[in-house]
Amino acid sequence: MGNIIAIVASILVGGGVAAATVVGVVSSSTDNTVKNPPTVSESTIQYGTSD
Amino acid sequence: MSERQRVNDRVSERVVPTVWAGVLAVLMLGPALGPGFVLTYDMVWVPDLTLTRDVLGLGSGLPRAVPSDAVVAVLDEVVPGLALQKLVLVGALVAAGAGAAELVRDRSLPARLAVVSLTVWSPYAAERLWMGHWPMLLAYAAVPWLVVAGRRRAAGGPSPVWMLPVLIAGSLSASAGLVAGAVLLATGLRPGRRPGLLVAAVAAVNAPWLVTGLTHSSQAAAASGFEVFALRGDALPAPLAALSLAGIWNTSVVPASRDGWLAWAALALLVTLAVAGLRRWWTNDEQRIPILGLWATGLGLAVAGWAAPQALDALAQEVPGLALIRDSSRLLPLCLPLLILTAAAGVDALGERLRGTAPRWAAAVVVAVAPVAVLPDAAWGLAGGIGAADYPAQWQHAGSTLAQESAPGDVLVLPWSAYRAPAWNAHRPVLDPLPRMLPRPSVTDGDLVIGGTTIPGEDRRASSAAEALTAADPQARASALRRLGIGYAITDRTAGEAPRVAGEVVFDDGGLLLQRLPEESDAVTGHATHPATLVAATGAWAAYVLVWLVATTSTVLLLISMARRRTARVRD
Numbered sequence A: 001m002g003n004i005i006a007i008v009a010s011i012l013v014g015g016g017v018a019a020a021t022v023v024g025v026v027s028s029s030t031d032n033t034v035k036n037p038p039t040v041s042e043s044t045i046q047y048g049t050s051d
Numbered sequence B: 001m002s003e004r005q006r007v008n009d010r011v012s013e014r015v016v017p018t019v020w021a022g023v024l025a026v027l028m029l030g031p032a033l034g035p036g037f038v039l040t041y042d043m044v045w046v047p048d049l050t051l052t053r054d055v056l057g058l059g060s061g062l063p064r065a066v067p068s069d070a071v072v073a074v075l076d077e078v079v080p081g082l083a084l085q086k087l088v089l090v091g092a093l094v095a096a097g098a099g100a101a102e103l104v105r106d107r108s109l110p111a112r113l114a115v116v117s118l119t120v121w122s123p124y125a126a127e128r129l130w131m132g133h134w135p136m137l138l139a140y141a142a143v144p145w146l147v148v149a150g151r152r153r154a155a156g157g158p159s160p161v162w163m164l165p166v167l168i169a170g171s172l173s174a175s176a177g178l179v180a181g182a183v184l185l186a187t188g189l190r191p192g193r194r195p196g197l198l199v200a201a202v203a204a205v206n207a208p209w210l211v212t213g214l215t216h217s218s219q220a221a222a223a224s225g226f227e228v229f230a231l232r233g234d235a236l237p238a239p240l241a242a243l244s245l246a247g248i249w250n251t252s253v254v255p256a257s258r259d260g261w262l263a264w265a266a267l268a269l270l271v272t273l274a275v276a277g278l279r280r281w282w283t284n285d286e287q288r289i290p291i292l293g294l295w296a297t298g299l300g301l302a303v304a305g306w307a308a309p310q311a312l313d314a315l316a317q318e319v320p321g322l323a324l325i326r327d328s329s330r331l332l333p334l335c336l337p338l339l340i341l342t343a344a345a346g347v348d349a350l351g352e353r354l355r356g357t358a359p360r361w362a363a364a365v366v367v368a369v370a371p372v373a374v375l376p377d378a379a380w381g382l383a384g385g386i387g388a389a390d391y392p393a394q395w396q397h398a399g400s401t402l403a404q405e406s407a408p409g410d411v412l413v414l415p416w417s418a419y420r421a422p423a424w425n426a427h428r429p430v431l432d433p434l435p436r437m438l439p440r441p442s443v444t445d446g447d448l449v450i451g452g453t454t455i456p457g458e459d460r461r462a463s464s465a466a467e468a469l470t471a472a473d474p475q476a477r478a479s480a481l482r483r484l485g486i487g488y489a490i491t492d493r494t495a496g497e498a499p500r501v502a503g504e505v506v507f508d509d510g511g512l513l514l515q516r517l518p519e520e521s522d523a524v525t526g527h528a529t530h531p532a533t534l535v536a537a538t539g540a541w542a543a544y545v546l547v548w549l550v551a552t553t554s555t556v557l558l559l560i561s562m563a564r565r566r567t568a569r570v571r572d
Helices: A002-030 B003-033 B068-075 B081-103 B109-120 B123-131 B134-154 B163-169 B174-188 B195-214 B217-222 B238-243 B261-284 B288-307 B309-318 B320-325 B328-351 B357-373 B376-384 B393-403 B460-468 B474-482 B531-571
Strands: B410-414 B448-450 B453-455 B486-492 B504-508 B512-516
Touching (some): B003 B123, B003 B357, B081 B109, B109 B328, B109 B357, B123 B134, B123 B328, B134 B163, B163 B195, B174 B328, B195 B531, B238 B328, B261 B357, B288 B309, B288 B328, B320 B328, B328 B357, B357 B376, B393 B486, B393 B504, B460 B474, B474 B486
Parallel strands (some): B410 B486
Antiparallel strands (some): B448 B453, B486 B512
């Protein structure tokens, strides 16, 4: 009985983390949140931001 | 042991972790592996970089890309720049993971896979990749390998043949050289083990940036900006971010997930594994003091930049080389060996508490994918942060046209700003690639604009050029520039407003305008290098070339010997 519980728990935990990873990776890649400067009319492009 | 058993062990020891590192590398780079160059912030690769005075560190500006640009300029004569860049990016990530696994070779496979993930899929790798600090990525990849090499030396064995090539690859910039050199010396320098040779090798691979940097020491002393470039917290306070190998100063290159609870989860994962393995590692590692020392140095320097930026700024005015550590989190790879060693020991310690095959397999899966789960937006080109782009065809034409020109003088690049966000690069910010496409030394704006703050550049010639551009009319600007040794001006009209200068049009396609500035009676022909500087730099480059020759020869001999052994095995 203990063995079965361990196997089920393992599948749930291992599978859960693996599935969450895949979902996270796919959604991050498809929902592109990176915003690059929309215009280059200003000739001074920032090297970075520190806010 | 049977041949089959040996093959299985080899697959388990090296092949599986390396393949896993390859999978993670491809997943992280994603679209950046497509056709075109990856151009992001400081990462500027061009099809064929010319070996100019600037590339060798003999220009008027601080030698920031020495020796990396010179190495690329030579290697892209053999391998096209495009292929070389992909090789470097994939190679750095795969080598980092494979090196981590090699460092803990005596640990279980789940432990080795876990450290591969922690190393490749780390905030440091993601943020520095986005920032375009490819020499730092190579240094990061070299760190575990150099620890392995250092340990073998310290233990009395011969130095691995690959030690020198790895040291060279890991020392392609000043900060990278500091990291790689410190790691190798800390772990491999032992009395009676020819310490002089090791120190000489480290000195030689760092000689080009060290010597050319010293010749610009007065400019280096003017470098400031510790506050702007200091370690910065994300969702975590800065010191805790540094513990997780995060905390880059530029918030534009921090994956969004680092601003939420996932950053805390990543820290919890790392600390849990490290604490679980700390005791086991401490009792079994003869090099615990050097490893701990490296970690403390990396973390201490990163935190110092955050804790006392103004004091460091003031100190840097007196100590020229100090400006090297103003981007203080850049040296965090020094913390990597301790994290790898303790995390791997932690995975094994926790794994031994589990009973049965299924829980152990589940735990192995969890520790291998958890680093990805807590930083999901490092995937697929950092969720769009990096990609591949092709240069406009006319850029090469302008370069070819300039190559055929015979008038003396360097090239002024306009508009007068260091960074661009070209439409053909999906508006991703990048250090202007145009100077690297040109066959002559160039003068560009060195000022950096960060969040509304301008960090003045250190190149005095660029300051003089900026002043020349404030002259009343195009003719006066051209005359003033000519007196600075500038013979040509190239203007990228697609990059915004630029001051007009008078000159004969040599190339104009609507986007790029190349002009030859009018002759002046008192014009100088270019930037003059002091003879003493030239002698010192020649010595430094000669030492560097010598190390390259030794490394190349030993690598070729190793490959020949491996091929012979394989042939002999097949015959048997």
